[in-house]
Amino acid sequence: MLETRKNILILMADQMTPFALAAYGHPLTKTPHLDRLAKQGVVFDSAYCASPLCAPSRFSLLSGKLPSAIGAYDNAAEFPSQTLTFAHYLRAEGYRTILSGKMHFCGADQLHGFEERLTTDIYPADFGWTPNWDNVEARPTWYHNMSSVIDAGPCVRTNQLDFDDEVTFTTRQKLFDIARERHAGKDARPFCMVASLTHPHDPYAIPQKYWDMYRDEDIDMPAHCDSFGEADPHSQRLRHVCETDRTPPTAQQIRNARRAYYGAISYVDDQFGAILNALDEAGLARDTLIIVTSDHGDMLGERGLWYKMTFFEGGCRVPLIVHAPQQFDACRVQESVSHLDLLPTLVELARGSQPDGWPDSLDGLSLVPHLQRKQGAHDRAVGEYLAEGAIAPIVMLRRGRFKFIHTPADPDQLYDITADPLERENLAGRREYASQVAALRDEVAQRWNLVELHNEVLQSQRRRRFHFAATTQGAVASWDWQPMVDASQRYMRNHIDLDTLEAMARFPAVAR
Known part of the structure; x- marks a missing residue:
C-alpha cells in the first residue's frame, strides 16, 4: 500500500547532466546533499527529458505529454492554458501547489x-526567441554563442546568482x-512545492568559493572532440548556431568552463542543502517525498558540442532521484524512463491509485512499479526536438539497450548505449541491424506524422514571429510574472497586536 497525501518537494536544476554528478559516478564533483538523497533514495540511472531544451522539456515534465502534443516546440512556444499539469491534478486532490523559480512559461498564463x-x-515570457x-542558414542573434565558454571563470555576481539566491x-x-x-x-493541506534553480546553466561563471573547490589539474577533459567533418549533420548545424568553429575555445578555456560548471553544481547542492535544512527545521521532512531532477543535460564540449539541443546522452539524459526512505527502499533503477512519467507518478503517489479515466491522454507511465521494484516495469523513453539548429523534426526512441534517432533531414542513428556509452559507433547502416532499424522506423511512422508536424512547426513559428513584431510596436504589455507581496501583513504592523504577531511568527511556538 502506498502512503498517500505526503508532501512533495521537487528540487530542479537547469542543464545539469547526471554524468557530472558524484551520485552517477563522477569522481570529482562535491555534492554531499545530493549524495545523501541518492544513498537513501531511488536513483534512476537511465532517465531522459522529453526534449533537450528548457521550455519544451519543462512543459512536457509538467503535462506528461510530448512537446508536439501541446505545441511546445521551442523556448518561445506558448504553453496553452487548457493543458493540464501535475499542479492541476494535485490541486484537485487537495494539495497546495507552489512554484519558486524558473519554469520558462511563455504566454499570458504564468501559473x-x-x-x-x-x-x-x-x-x-514572450515570443521573441522564436x-x-x-531561413535555416541564418544564425539567431538572440542565441548564446561560445562566449559562455571563452569567458568562463570566477565572478562575484551574475543575474543567475541573484535569481537562484532568491529562489532559495x-x-x-x-x-x-x-x-x-x-x-x-x-491550512493543513499537503503541499507540492517546486524549487527550480537556473544553475548550472551557462554562462559558466561562479563565485571564487566554488571555483576554488576544484583544481585545474583535476578537471577531466572531453573524451572526444570531433572535427566538423566527422560530426553528423545535426551536430554540424548546432556548431553553426553556437558559433563553435567560428570562435573555437582553447584547451584552457574548455577546462575553465568545466571547472566553473562543477563549481556551479556544488553551488546548486548548497542551495538544495539550505532548502532541505529548512524542511527539517520546519518539522516537515519526515512527511515529505523529495524528487531531484534537471530539465536536460549539457554536452560540456563532448564531441565538440556545448549546451544541449541534441539527443546524444550528454544533452538528453537527466538525473532523477526519488527520496522517500519510509516508503521506498534505496536502489538503482536501470530501466529507461522519462520526465513524461512524472505526472502519472505524482498523481498515484497523491491518491494511491491511477484514475479510472484521465481527463486528457498522457504519453508517460507511472514510475511507482519501479519505486516498488515490481517485475515488468516499463523500459522506454521517447523524445522530440523541434527548435533552433534543426531543420526538420528530430525524434528519439530508447528501447532496452538501444537508442534510435530519426529525422527526415538526416541519416538515421542507432546506438547500443550499453556497449557503446559514448555513442561512437552508429549501427544504423550495418546490415545485421537492418531489421531492427526497420522496426524502429515503423514505430516512428505509427507515432508521428513528421511531414504534418514539420508544417505545424513552420506555421507556429510564422505566427509567433509576426505576433512578436506586432506587439512590440508602441506600448508593450508584458506577460512576465509579477510576484505580489502585501507589505501590510509582513513583520510588525500596528493593526496587529504585538504579542499576537510575535506569537504567530515564532516557530516553534512558545509553550504557555
Missing part, C-alpha cells in the same frame, strides 16, 4: 495550476510559513 508563484522567471526554419530564500521562507500556518490551524 498553470500552481496556486502560488513566489518569484518571477529569469527568462522572458526560431525560423524558413523564498522556498525556505515558504516552508517556515507552512509550518507556522499548520501550527495555527490555518
